Each structure stands twice: as structure tokens, then as C-alpha cells.
Amino acid sequence: MKHYMLLSLLLALWCVPGAPVAQGGMNEGSCEDASAMAAAGLALSEINLDRTEGYVFALHRLSNVHTAQHGENGMVFYLTLDVEETNCSVHSKKDWKACQTRPPSTPVYGQCKTAIYISKVHRVVRLYKYNCIVRPVPAARVIRMCPDCMFLTSTDNPKVQEIVALSLEKFNREGGFSKPFTLLNVNRASNSAWFSRWDFRVEYTIQETTCLGTGPCPLLGCGFSRKGFCQAHLSSRDTDTSVDCEIYEPECSERETKGRVRSLPAMGQMVILPCRMSQPRIDVRVTLSLKQDPQIPGQVEPSILPFPKVVSANCFPAPAGETLVENLFFEDPMFKKWWAIWTC
Structure with missing residues (x-):
């Protein structure tokens, strides 16, 4: 269509x-x-x-x-x-x-x-x-324009990694899927800080695994594994991480892409x-x-x-x-x- x-x-x-x-x-x-x-x-x-x-x-x-x-x-x-x-x-x-x-x-x-x-x-x-x-x-342009606005931060930030782990665990526990999802990639993270307050938003992609219980979780094969896009949020005022994930039906493609995207600083x-x-x-x-x-x-x-x-x-x-x-x-x-x- x-x-x-x-x-x-x-x-x-x-x-x-x-x-x-x-x-x-x-x-x-x-x-x-x-x-x-x-x-x-x-x-x-x-x-x-x-x-x-x-x-x-x-x-x-x-x-x-x-x-x-x-x-x-x-x-x-x-x-x-x-x-x-x-x-x-x-x-x-x-x-x-x-x-x-x-x-x-x-x-x-x-x-x-x-x-x-x-x-x-x-x-x-x-x-x-x-x-x-x-x-x-x-980031300097953002802070100058709006001191308390969200601005991009490193995905390697320990707080970002913590939010990803907590939110994915929460989604797997409450999402209603029989097989858990595992992290594919942390796409972006942003935060703001104003005096003693802080606020983090993290976006990442996930993929369905073969697990039925605990232990190592291999990914499902091509054409059978669903992927998802998650947005997680945690601030100094929250007691728990919030998470919202879109899940997409399996898609299998082994074609060679026709171009590339390069990210610069x-x-x-x-x-x-x-x-x-x-x-x-x-x-x-x-x-x-x-x-x-x-x-x-x-x-x-x-x-x-x-x-x-x-x-x-x-x-x-x-x-x-x-x-x-x-x-x-x-x-x-x-x-x-x-x-x-x-x-x-």
C-alpha cells in the first residue's frame, strides 16, 4: 500500500x-x-x-x-x-x-x-x-536559548544505561509478550538540569528473543523476530522509570542497502x-x-x-x-x- x-x-x-x-x-x-x-x-x-x-x-x-x-x-x-x-x-x-x-x-x-x-x-x-x-x-546553543530545555547527552552516560536497563526490565515484565526483548541499540539520550532537578529521556531499539525463562536469550531468526522502539523517562521527581514501546511485526530483508548515513559531531x-x-x-x-x-x-x-x-x-x-x-x-x-x- x-x-x-x-x-x-x-x-x-x-x-x-x-x-x-x-x-x-x-x-x-x-x-x-x-x-x-x-x-x-x-x-x-x-x-x-x-x-x-x-x-x-x-x-x-x-x-x-x-x-x-x-x-x-x-x-x-x-x-x-x-x-x-x-x-x-x-x-x-x-x-x-x-x-x-x-x-x-x-x-x-x-x-x-x-x-x-x-x-x-x-x-x-x-x-x-x-x-x-x-x-x-x-548543546551550547540550546543552553543559551533555553537553560532548562532538554539537550542531547552521551548514550554512554551511566544514568542513561541505568534507565535503559530498568525500563526494558519493566517492559518485559508488564508488556504482555511471551518472549522477552533484548536491547539492540541506544539511539539517543537527552537531559536537562536546573539547580537540584534533573530529567532524562532515552530512546532505544529492541528485538524479540527465543527465551521462555531465564538464561541467555538468542535472537529469533530473520522473519520471526519482532523489533521495537522504546522511549523511557526518569526525573528527580519520579519514583519509577516510565517506558513506552512500539512493537513492529517481523520483517526479513537481506538486500544490500543503497547508501549510508554518517553522523558527525x-x-x-x-x-x-x-x-x-x-x-x-x-x-x-x-x-x-x-x-x-x-x-x-x-x-x-x-x-x-x-x-x-x-x-x-x-x-x-x-x-x-x-x-x-x-x-x-x-x-x-x-x-x-x-x-x-x-x-x-
Whole structure:
């Protein structure tokens, strides 16, 4: 059903008007064009569905567009998307439009570069590659804006680990499932402190095990094990940890993902990466059209070109804004020089 919902958005696409040739047969597109915006929404939905860890991304703005015609009816879009993290786990498979972005005090923001092929006539949407970089808001900016607001903290914090253990034990005891769940990953933690008061919120993912009693608990096999996303809370005013978990039905997929998401430290913190600065992974090689298109009879797949190194003349830099996220996109040097991405 979700796939059909995505395909229905193709109705918003129309032919892209003529534009200057950028490189190797690409055309510069407009970030205000309705077809490019529709392609950006489809691309982000496909990226979120492809990912196996983290949170659903929502579209903040489209910041670069290039296109390449394929056949009479197809188009490859090379897009740069400014994104924000939402409160939905990728395991939920929810569409990004149904998710809320993070509160202004704890946003995670970044950019995704993606190549996506769309044929409206054949009702085909095919994500080829993507590369995302995200980073959290600097804690100092949050404290300056709102001293008693929640701000991100290390998931290795002993209090965070304690809250995870207590809340998961509580869920397994009271959740009503015959088999217990075990911790997969602590996704994020935030806290606030004001004089003698403190407040912690922790989010983590869990997976069902084979246990029927005590002892070591192996995970259930692929396709049989449910996963969950939990939110736990404990403050200095509470006597017990609260926990709320969403449980998702088993899903088995051994496919190779089409891209990656890299998390960097907040702006202003040192980034130490033992590699050189180069183009994103999607730039490394051209995917040649040497095989039959799996969805369109009599047509080969499109060639995926190296990602463009220039910003389209019809797309403009992120302006300064009223919200913290808008100002971070405006100030962050990582996204001003959006083509310079660290890759290993």
C-alpha cells in the first residue's frame, strides 16, 4: 500500500523545461520546480525505507537539482536534500510526512545526496544511490536559548544505561509478550538540569528473543523476530522509570542497502577522520546501463553519472531564518560547501 502511495505522487511530475547543460548530459534544474519537489519527496521516502537504523528524515528544503533524460519518458534526478530528523524510528516504516520533526531544542539536521530514476508513464520510482551526513545541534546553543530545555547527552552516560536497563526490565515484565526483548541499540539520550532537578529521556531499539525463562536469550531468526522502539523517562521527581514501546511485526530483508548515513559531531567540535576529503561515494563510479530494466520491457537501465560538482543556477543557498534549524543550515560550513564530504 505504501508503495502505491509513493507512486501516486508521480501524478505531480511533468516534463522538466529546458535548462543549461551542466556536465555530461545533465541539465540544471530549479529547486522551485514542482517536478523536482515531487522527486525530492519520493527520493526521501525511498531513502527512509532503505535504511535499517536511526530515525526517519523529513525534508527541510531542496537545495540542488540536476537532471538527465533517459529514453522518451524517464528522468534521473540528482538531488541534494536538506533534512531534519523526526521522532519516528525507521523500523516503523512510516512516511516522513506522518512524522514530527524534533523539538527546536534538540534537532538533528543534515544533507542527503541522491540519484533517483522516475518514469511517470511506466509508474517506476527507483532509488539508485544516496549519501547522508547529519549532526546534532550544539548543546551550547540550546543552553543559551533555553537553560532548562532538554539537550542531547552521551548514550554512554551511566544514568542513561541505568534507565535503559530498568525500563526494558519493566517492559518485559508488564508488556504482555511471551518472549522477552533484548536491547539492540541506544539511539539517543537527552537531559536537562536546573539547580537540584534533573530529567532524562532515552530512546532505544529492541528485538524479540527465543527465551521462555531465564538464561541467555538468542535472537529469533530473520522473519520471526519482532523489533521495537522504546522511549523511557526518569526525573528527580519520579519514583519509577516510565517506558513506552512500539512493537513492529517481523520483517526479513537481506538486500544490500543503497547508501549510508554518517553522523558527525555538533558544529564547532573537532572532527577526526583518518581519510582524505573526496567526493561522496555516489560520485566514485558511473553505473552503466548494461542490463535490462527489470520493470520496463525493451529498455535498459539508466546510466548513473558522477554527482554534479556545482550548484544549479536555479537553486539558492539556505537563508538565515527565525528557527534554530534554519540558522544552523545557514551557518554550518559543512553544508555551505555541500560538495565537500568526508568519505573513507
